[in-house]
Amino acid sequence: MTEDRLCLHHVPSSRSFRVLWMLAELGMTPEIELYAIPDGSLRTTDFLEKSPAGRVPALEIDGQVIFESGAILEYLAETRPEAALGRAPGQTERVDYLQWMHFAETQASILANLNLQHVFLRDPSTKSPTVLKIEAARLARTLDVIERAVTERDWLLAGGFSAADIMLGFNLYAAPFFVRLDPYPAVRDYIDRIEARPAHAKARLMDGPQAFYSRDFYPWDS
Template identity: 65%
Template sequence: MITLHHVPFSRSFRVLWLLTEMGQDCEIRSYDIADGSLRDPAFLAKSPAGRVPALEVDGKVLFESGAIVEYLCETRPEHGFGRAPGEAERAEYLMWVHFAETMAHVIANLNLQHIFLRDPAMRSPTVLKIEARRLAGTMQVMEQALADRDWLLPGGFSAADMMMGFNLFSAPYYVKMEPFPALRAYMARVEAREGYQAARALDGEQRFYAKPFYPFDAT
C-alpha cells in the first residue's frame, strides 16, 4: 500500500494528482498545518522539515514533491508521464519540474505575508509588491511557452504539467489572470482532465485562502 501524507491544497496535491493519473491507489493521511500535527515526532521521522508531502512507497519513505514525482515516473515509466535520460524532451522536462519550486517559493512567501502573519502590522508592503511581480514574471514564462502548445512539453501532458499546473491554482489569489490568456486556457484543459478531477475530489477542503484575491497593497 502506498501512503501519502497530505495537506489539502498544498504541494502534496502534486503527488496525489500523479498517483491518480497513474491509477495507483493510496492511503491518504491528512494533516492540518495549524494544529501542530506536522511537528509530531512520528511525522518528523518521515519528513524532517515537518512539511508535506511525504510518501511511503516501495519500502521507502520519500519527501520533497519534485523528488517523489521524478521517482514515481522513473519507477513506473509505462504511464508515460516522465521523460527518461536520452529522450529528446528530457532537459526541458527537468527544467519545468524544478522551475515549479521557483514559482512555489514565491507563492509561499506571499502566503506567509498575507495568510500566516495574522497581524497586518507585521506585513511588508514592499515585499508584497516585489513578490507579486516575481510571481507574475514566472507566469509570463509559462504564458510564452504555452502560446503555441497545449502542454508544457511538445510531446504532450507530463509530470511537468502536474508540478507547474498545481501552482496556477494558488497564483490567481495574488496575480490577476486577465493578461494571461494562454494560462487561462491551460488551466481549463487541466480542470477538464479526469485524473485531475478525481484527485481534487480526494484532496480535501482548502483552508488557506479566505478571500478570492489578495492585492499587494492590502493592509
C-alpha cells in the same frame, strides 16, 4: 510500514496535491493521512521521522518513505515509465522536462512567500507592502514564461502531458489569488485543460477543502 503500503501524508491544497494528482494519473489510489498546518501535527516525532523538515508531502511507497514533491514525482515517473509522464536521460525533451520541474519550485517559493505574508502572519500589521509588491511582480514574470510556453501547444512539452505539468499546474491554483490572470489567456486555457483531466478531477475530490484562503484576491497594497 509494509512493503505494499501506499500512503500519502497530506494537507489539502498544499504541495502534496501534486502527489495525489500524479498517483491519480497513474491509476493508483493511496491511503491518505490528513494533517493541518496550525495544529502541530506536522511537528510530531512520528511525522518528522517521515519528513524531517516537518512539511508535506511524504509518501510511503514500495517499502520506503519519500519526501519532497519533486523527488516523489520524478521517482514515480521513472519507476512507472509505461505512463510516459517522465522524460528519461537521452530523450530529446529531457532538459526541458527537468527545467520545468525545477522552475515549478522557483514559482512555488514565490507563492510561499506571498502565502506567508498574506495568510499565515498572525499579526497583519507586520506585512511588508514592499515585499508583497516585489513578490507579486516576480510571480507575474513567471506567468509570462508560462504564457509563452503554452501559447502554441497544449502542455509544457511538445511531446505531451508530463509530470512537469503536474509540478507546475498545481501552482496555478494559488497564483490567481495574487496576480490577475486577465493578461494571460493562454495560461487560462492551460488551466482549463488541466481541470478537464479526469485524474485531476479525481485528485480534487480526494484532496478535501482548502483552508488557506478566505478572500478571492489579495492585492499587494491591501
